[in-house]
Every structure is written in structure tokens, then in C-alpha cells.
Amino acid sequence: MDLNHSINFSSSSSTSSPFDDFIPLDSFMLPDCDPHLSTKEEEDDEAKRSSFTQLQKENIDLFWNQQLFEIQNTPVRKTHHEFPIARVKRIMKSDGKVKLISSETPILFSKACELFIMELTLRSWLHTEESKRRTLQHCDIYRAIRNDQLLDFLVSIANLF
Structure with a gap:
């Protein structure tokens, strides 16, 4: 069938139609391709992720x-902490098995909580910048948690929000 010539649709049944030898293509006969992303776009997305x-x-x-x-160059100060030591101690004692807590332990926990929150904030901020925004949102925190295996223990909590 030549597509450059016009098709004559006549009502007579004696003439053959150019569509008589038409064979429909099944989906398995079509080439594999995603209609939403071309190969170049997929490569660009992979390069961006990388x-x-x-x-x-x-x-x-x-x-x-x-x-x-x-940590190595700052002397330990027992007077100023990001998290209140009394509150850290109270949380630690909320477990019935804990009877006594040494004086250095709440300081260590306070610093560990501070570092944990700072790293989670940094990871979340990177997702915010990737989305070309200047406001940290809960979805950025969720993406940071979901994308890091070290934070897998927070996924079930993050799903609640």
C-alpha cells in the first residue's frame, strides 16, 4: 500500500479496499519503549541521581x-548542652531496668542526640535543595529516612506522618 497516494473510498463492494490486507499489530509486536521517558531522559535522570x-x-x-x-579540639563542658541533661536523665530512667546513671552518660546521650538530629537535618536539607526549594518540609525528612539504610528503623514512624 502506498501512503503517498490518496485513498479512494467507494461504496461499491466490487473494488478492493486498501485496508483489506491490513494486519493489526499486537502489543508484543511493538518495540519495547516507555512512552513517558526516552532513553536520553532516562540517562539524564540516572546521571542526576548519581x-x-x-x-x-x-x-x-x-x-x-x-x-x-x-569533638577532639573542644574541651568537655558540663555546663552547656543542646539538650537539657535533666530531661535526658529522666528519659533514661523511664526504663524500669535503669536504676543508676553515671554523671557522664547523659552528657554523652545529649551529644549523640545532637549529632543524630544534625545529620538527619543535613540529609533532609540536601533533598530540599534537590527539589529547588528553600524550606525544609516533612517530605524531605521522609525521603532522607527512606533513602538511607542506617535510618530504616525510622521508616515505620515516618509513615505515620
């Missing part, structure tokens, strides 16, 4: 190097 992962790794490594430097 560069984001690399940027995230570099930022987290830099964060932990800075924290390690601060």
Missing part, C-alpha cells in the same frame, strides 16, 4: 569530619 548521591556523600563526609574535629 551526582546527587555523590554530593550527599561528600557533604556527609565533610559534616562528620567537622564534628570529629570539634
Whole structure:
């Protein structure tokens, strides 16, 4: 059938129609392709994910190097902490098995909580910047939790929000 010539639709049944030899294509005969993404777009998305992962790794490594430097070069102060020591101690004693707590333990827990929140905030902020926004949202925190295996223990809690 030549597609360059016009098709004559006549009402007579004696003439053959150009559609008489038409064979419909089944889906398995069509080439495999995603109508939403071309190969180039898929490659671009993969490159963006790869560069984001690399940027995230570099930022987290830099964060932990800075924290390690601060910890090693800053004297331990028992007077100023980001989290109130009395509250940390009360939370620790909420477990019935805990009877006594040494004086250094709440300080260590306070610092550990501070570092945990700072790292989670950094991971969330990177997702915020990836989305080209300037406001940290709960969806960024959820994505940070979901994308890191170390934070898998928070997935069930994050699903509640």
C-alpha cells in the first residue's frame, strides 16, 4: 500500500479496499519503549541521581569530619548542652531496668542526640535543595529516612506522618 497516494473510498463492494490486507499489530509486536521517558531522559535522570548521591556523600563526609574535629579540639563542658541533661536523665530512667546513671552518660546521650538530629537535618536539607526549594518540609525528612539504610528503623514512624 502506498501512503503517498490518496485513498479512494467507494461504496461499491466490487473494488478492493486498501485496508483489506491490513494486519493489526499486537502489543508484543511493538518495540519495547516507555512512552513517558526516552532513553536520553532516562540517562539524564540516572546521571542526576548519581551526582546527587555523590554530593550527599561528600557533604556527609565533610559534616562528620567537622564534628570529629570539634569533638577532639573542644574541651568537655558540663555546663552547656543542646539538650537539657535533666530531661535526658529522666528519659533514661523511664526504663524500669535503669536504676543508676553515671554523671557522664547523659552528657554523652545529649551529644549523640545532637549529632543524630544534625545529620538527619543535613540529609533532609540536601533533598530540599534537590527539589529547588528553600524550606525544609516533612517530605524531605521522609525521603532522607527512606533513602538511607542506617535510618530504616525510622521508616515505620515516618509513615505515620
